[in-house]
Amino acid sequence: MRNKITLLLLTQKGYEVLKALIADVPDVIHSVISAADPTVVKDFHDDIKKLCDHSGITFSNRTGRRTIDTEYAMAISWRWLIDARSTSLIVLHDSLLPKYRGFNPLVTALINGDDRIGVTAFYANDEYDRGDVIAQAETRVTYPMPIQKAIELVTENYKELALRIAKAIANGDRPSSYKQDEKQATYSLWRDEEDYAIDWHLSSDSIRRFIDAVGFPYKGASTTMDGRKMRILSAEAVDDVAIVNRSPGKLIFFQHGKPVIVCGNGLLRINEIIDDQTKSSLLPLPRLRVRFK
Incomplete structure (x- = not known):
């Protein structure tokens, strides 16, 4: 389905992006997929579902749907593998790639005391977080910086990028991209209770x-x-x-x-x-x- 996006959303960032798209370019949204995430206190799954129901957008849970039949899909805070063989999958990632590929990059950036945080939109490929970059948005930070405040800051970066990309797709334009610099790549490992x-x-x-x-x-x-x-x-x-x-x-x-x-x-x-x-x-x-x- 051309000029349409399937959204795979989780967390406050996914919820706020959904609100922004509904307010500005609602017709580009084909459907929304979400999931419960027990690793966080609040995953926004129910909030996303309620917003979809209120806005007349098709909603499904991750476990109940496997096929994506739109030209594009966009994933935000997604933690699971996605079968994107029949779509162009755009991932929004919590870092300024190629820095902090992998898991919990925003947490890692704050632990390390970085003075810039941000978001990268890129086309997914077979190797995680190594796809071609579409665009980036960044915010400068000072410390102390609680994670909730940092999430609110990068959420604005998410909304900026998502709206830019969605408007291009709605107009029939494929967002352009460029290669990552492999020499600058770093990785952030997954975290569990021990961490x-x-x-x-x-x-x-x-x-x-x-x-x-x-x-x-x-x-x-x-x-x-x-x-x-x-x-x-x-x-x-x-x-x-x-x-x-x-x-x-x-x-x-x-x-x-x-x-x-x-x-x-x-x-x-x-x-x-x-x-x-x-x-x-x-x-x-x-x-x-x-x-x-």
């Missing part, structure tokens, strides 16, 4: 960025105390002191009633920490002799 764990041997600034980068809509940075898993949702680096027997992970003192933890370099004050199971606050901590692992 939420804080490494207290890192600097306090690095740990602060990590906590901010894996917060809501993700599960939150984890640590353990006496074998009990907990999530640190908010923290900030504070001035270091001279510790002659430095031991990362130990509580050194309380500041404004909040525990201050020794890091590999620097100190970190924990402002919000919850039990992983009950989600209840664990502040104030019951004692001074605490070691996080």
Whole structure:
């Protein structure tokens, strides 16, 4: 089907792009496919479905539909393989390719303290995230930068690119593209529950960025105390002191009633920490002799 797009959407970014397309170029949308994603607290699957139902757009779940019969498909935040043999598949990716090919690139960029984040639209091929680039949009950032704020920023990049591409397709134009520079390519690995764990041997600034980068809509940075898993949702680096027997992970003192933890370099004050199971606050901590692992 010419001049039409099948959308494969997930997360807030997919939802906001769908809203923007409906408002500006609704006729280019043929149908929407979405899926539930248990790896995040909120996947926007239900929001996407409700918006499709309200707008009269055909909606289907990933498990219930396999065939894409439009000239183009566009994938946003999609985590599964797509059979694109009969369509031109355009992927919008959370990085400025060829940097951070792979998984969770926005999280990786924030952990690394990058001063630019952004989105790349490219034609998918047989090797993931190596296709020809259609366009990029970027945003400069400063820290601290919570992941939710970063998502809101790159969502604007997503909308900008999606609208530009959709308008071209609606006009019967194939979006032009160019090759990636393989010499500049880097990769970001997939993350699972183990990757939420804080490494207290890192600097306090690095740990602060990590906590901010894996917060809501993700599960939150984890640590353990006496074998009990907990999530640190908010923290900030504070001035270091001279510790002659430095031991990362130990509580050194309380500041404004909040525990201050020794890091590999620097100190970190924990402002919000919850039990992983009950989600209840664990502040104030019951004692001074605490070691996080």
